Amino acid sequence: xxxxxLKTVRYKMTGxxxxxxxxxxxxxxxxxxxxxxxxxxxxxxxxxxFSNTASIMLDLVGLGDSTADPTERAIIQSIRLPxxxxxxxxxxxxxxxxxxxxxLFRNSMADPGIIGVSSGxxxxxxxxxxxxxxxxxxxxxxxxxxxxxxIAMTVVFVIANVGGRFSMATLLLGGIAxxxxxxxxxxxxxxxxxxxxxQRQIIFWIAGGVDMARWESVQxxxxxxxxxxxITVFAARDLNLLLVSEDEARxxxxxxxxxxxxxxxxxxxxTGAAVAFSGIIAFVGLVVPHVMRLIVGADHRxxxxxxxxxxxxxxxxxxxAARIIxxxxxxxxxxxxxxxxxxxxVYLLVKNRSRVSML
Amino acid sequence: MKSITLESPSSPQVGSNNFELLRVKDLTVSITGxxxxxxxxxxxxxxxxxxxxxxxxxxxxTLIRSIAGLLKPDVGTIRxxxxxxxxxxxxxxxxxxSYMPQQVQSHPFTAFEAVLMGRYPHLGRLQLxxxxxxxxxxxxxRRTGTESFADRRLDTLSGGERQRVVMARVLAxxxxxxxxxxxxxxxxxxxxxxxxxxxxxxxAKRNSxxxxxxxxxxxxxxxxxxxxxxxxGELTAKGTPWEVLTPENLRAAFxxxxxxxxxxxxxxxxxxxxxxxxxxxKKSVGFGRTVHMVCGAGSGRQxxxxxKVAGYAVTAGVxxxxxxxxxxxxxxxxxxxxxxxxxxxxxxxxxxxxxLINRADHVVLCPMAVGMNNLLNIHAAAExxxxxxxxxxxxxxxxxxxxxxxxxxxxxxxxAGSISEASLxxxxxxHALE
Numbered sequence: 092x093x094x095x096x097l098k099t100v101r102y103k104m105t106g107x108x109x110x111x112x113x114x115x116x117x118x119x120x121x122x123x124x125x126x127x128x129x130x131x132x133x134x135x136x137x138x139x140x141f142s143n144t145a146s147i148m149l150d151l152v153g154l155g156d157s158t159a160d161p162t163e164r165a166i167i168q169s170i171r172l173p174x175x176x177x178x179x180x181x182x183x184x185x186x187x188x189x190x191x192x193x194x195l196f197r198n199s200m201a202d203p204g205i206i207g208v209s210s211g212x213x214x215x216x217x218x219x220x221x222x223x224x225x226x227x228x229x230x231x232x233x234x235x236x237x238x239x240x241x242i243a244m245t246v247v248f249v250i251a252n253v254g255g256r257f258s259m260a261t262l263l264l265g266g267i268a269x270x271x272x273x274x275x276x277x278x279x280x281x282x283x284x285x286x287x288x289x290q291r292q293i294i295f296w297i298a299g300g301v302d303m304a305r306w307e308s309v310q311x312x313x314x315x316x317x318x319x320x321x322i323t324v325f326a327a328r329d330l331n332l333l334l335v336s337e338d339e340a341r342x343x344x345x346x347x348x349x350x351x352x353x354x355x356x357x358x359x360x361x362t363g364a365a366v367a368f369s370g371i372i373a374f375v376g377l378v379v380p381h382v383m384r385l386i387v388g389a390d391h392r393x394x395x396x397x398x399x400x401x402x403x404x405x406x407x408x409x410x411x412a413a414r415i416i417x418x419x420x421x422x423x424x425x426x427x428x429x430x431x432x433x434x435x436x437v438y439l440l441v442k443n444r445s446r447v448s449m450l
Numbered sequence: 451m452k453s454i455t456l457e458s459p460s461s462p463q464v465g466s467n468n469f470e471l472l473r474v475k476d477l478t479v480s481i482t483g484x485x486x487x488x489x490x491x492x493x494x495x496x497x498x499x500x501x502x503x504x505x506x507x508x509x510x511x512t513l514i515r516s517i518a519g520l521l522k523p524d525v526g527t528i529r530x531x532x533x534x535x536x537x538x539x540x541x542x543x544x545x546x547x548s549y550m551p552q553q554v555q556s557h558p559f560t561a562f563e564a565v566l567m568g569r570y571p572h573l574g575r576l577q578l579x580x581x582x583x584x585x586x587x588x589x590x591x592r593r594t595g596t597e598s599f600a601d602r603r604l605d606t607l608s609g610g611e612r613q614r615v616v617m618a619r620v621l622a623x624x625x626x627x628x629x630x631x632x633x634x635x636x637x638x639x640x641x642x643x644x645x646x647x648x649x650x651x652x653x654a655k656r657n658s659x660x661x662x663x664x665x666x667x668x669x670x671x672x673x674x675x676x677x678x679x680x681x682x683g684e685l686t687a688k689g690t691p692w693e694v695l696t697p698e699n700l701r702a703a704f705x706x707x708x709x710x711x712x713x714x715x716x717x718x719x720x721x722x723x724x725x726x727x728x729x730x731x732k733k734s735v736g737f738g739r740t741v742h743m744v745c746g747a748g749s750g751r752q753x754x755x756x757x758k759v760a761g762y763a764v765t766a767g768v769x770x771x772x773x774x775x776x777x778x779x780x781x782x783x784x785x786x787x788x789x790x791x792x793x794x795x796x797x798x799x800x801x802x803x804x805x806l807i808n809r810a811d812h813v814v815l816c817p818m819a820v821g822m823n824n825l826l827n828i829h830a831a832a833e834x835x836x837x838x839x840x841x842x843x844x845x846x847x848x849x850x851x852x853x854x855x856x857x858x859x860x861x862x863x864x865x866a867g868s869i870s871e872a873s874l875x876x877x878x879x880x881h882a883l884e
Binding site for chain 2: 332342384
């Protein structure tokens with residue numbers, strides 16, 4: 092009796108376990124995503140009634156009776172579903188890599204593109220568009236963006252390792268320098284291009300969006316992001332220790348150099364893949380881990396998986412909003428995330444002032 | 451922590467034949483090319499708390515960071531429970547050795563989460579903490595008095611509270627070797643004592659060992675079985691607190707003058723820091739007062755240092771060439787009457803001596819050996835108006851004058867009483883305050 096009471100007191104003081112927090116959060120976010128996805132499949136310039144959506148969805152997983160309208164079915168199958176999946180995957184990737192970067196840099200100002208990956212992707216994409224290669228094949232654009240991301244990341248890593256001694260400070264500052272340099276190149280190309288259509292395409296791409304989604308994009312992005320999420324979850328405990336202090340992490344058995352390089356490269360790969368197919372979508376990678384930290388705490392074993400789910404949900408909501416706000420015209424999702432995300436973020440910061448810290 | 455609970459879920463490894471937990475041999479470590487510690491050797495046995503003291507930059511932190519595996523030694527070996535430290539895997543090491551850094555950084559985890567991290571090395575990569583781990587962490591928090599803020603984020607806690615949380619994490623790690631870098635630095639007076647009690651208690655209960663860096667020498671003396679004294683990267687003294695914490699060692703290692711007396715509670719050395727040669731100020735009680743010392747053969751050397759630091763102007767009686775008190779007087783700039791060695795004090799030297807004594811506010815007679823050559827010094831001392839006779843530490847004063855010197859000394863003790871060397875400064879201060 093007394094022992095039970097003591098346990099209750101301890102539980103109250105120490106809170107629910109990792110598993111409890113993780114499962115509760117995942118269940119809530121998963122359910123919300125499912126509901127939003129159903130809405131997203133149905134709404135748009137061409138509205139599909141919910142009942143038809145349901146039967147088409149059942150059809151697609153092989154349980155339906157194929158009485159659905161073929162146009163509705165085609166729109167859902169080849170346009171809306173890949174777009175929804177891509178939005179979710181890109182959001183998840185940005186959410187988790189933002190969380191990883193914030194832990195690695197021990198700073199909640201860090202975002203997934205902190206070491207130059209986003210600007211590298213932008214520069215790569217802009218080069219492809221300026222050369223007109225994107226009209227040759229639809230996959231030259233993501234390919235160029237991804238190559239740009241990887242080149243930027245490699246250069247920043249080389250800078251940080253100069254003299255054989257790796258330095259996080261140099262990595263951060265190198266990332267800022269490389270980003271500025273690449274942004275300058277991007278801007279120069281935009282200005283020097285006479286063709287207004289090309290200029291428009293570039294600005295359109297940079298603003299970020301998932302409207303070009305095809306099943307092939309989903310097939311390419313998903314494995315990268317899923318593998319990234321799994322490996323990151325394996326290293327989540329090490330990230331906890333890293334956030335406490337480097338010395339304590341190492342004295343508690345973390346192989347600091349190895350973990351840091353693997354995670355940094357992984358987060359950059361995920362971001363590079365996301366940027367390649369969706370352009371630069373601001374704010375998701377910065378805000379989502381931050382907000383989740385306020386809600387579920389700093390334990391990365393809970394924080395990172397839930398940041399992935401919440402990032403996916405956030406981008407899905409934003410993309411759906413982008414499609415319907417000015418319907419039949421479309422807003423770019425990158426604009427929606429920043430325009431609606433930023434005020435919401437400020438609201439959270441002000442409301443939770445006492446709990447907001449640099450980490 | 452006020453009521454230290456002795457329950458611990460895991461059993462101590464009693465009965466192990468291996469008494470030696472750690473052996474450090476010829477350890478030399480450089481940081482970015484600069485040699486920080488130089489061929490240090492010592493060992494740590496089970497049940498022992500080892501204190502490390504030394505001035506800033508003497509290499510204390512580098513020493514324990516090397517043992518924690520955070521720095522690679524240039525030369526030398528660190529054997530942990532008989533195994534070469536470089537053969538230990540990261541996680542194996544973390545199960546044996548825990549490290550508490552000097553700086554406790556702020557982070558967004560709750561205190562309980564931070565303590566629970568001490569269990570990580572005991573878990574598989576994807577294994578989550580079980581009920582037992584949570585119990586261990588919670589019991590560690592109770593022992594450090596941190597359970598009342600278990601669910602608060604570390605960045606909302608004070609420096610001392612954070613330090614206790616890290617201490618709880620170290621306990622939850624259940625290590626064989628506890629390395630702690632100034633664990634009491636941010637703690638209030640009560641928690642300093644309780645924290646050190648806790649370390650001693652943990653070491654005794656689990657038959658483990660602790661290496662603790664401390665700046666408070668009295669705290670080190672009270673709670674450590676042995677003390678290592680470091681100076682410029684070298685180990686200049688090791689042994690029991692009484693062996694290591696001598697005024698000479700304090701002067702060499704810290705550049706301070708200290709009184710070392712038995713602590714009235716523990717009987718261990720208690721160090722009262724008087725000051726350093728550079729610290730004299732007009733606020734010291736000795737400022738503007740002159741103390742004349744009648745000494746010789748090293749009997750007044752310690753007092754000369756202490757009086758200078760306390761701000762007194764010091765003069766000294768007739769000192770022969772080659773006398774160790776004379777060397778001290780030279781080094782400290784003490785004015786003294788000089789005489790050639792092995793020859794009797796001349797009349798002019800004697801009158802010069804009397805003159806110094808008349809000018810002094812106080813005269814101190816040290817328990818030096820007296821022969822026919824320096825008998826006049828005792829006579830001169832008797833002229834002093836405010837006289838202090840210092841007791842000999844072993845109660846004996848060598849007399850080679852056939853009893854004359856002892857007779858004189860006795861009459862002076864009758865007149866003025868006698869005091870121990872350590873209480874002279876207190877007596878002088880009392881005089882100054884009256």
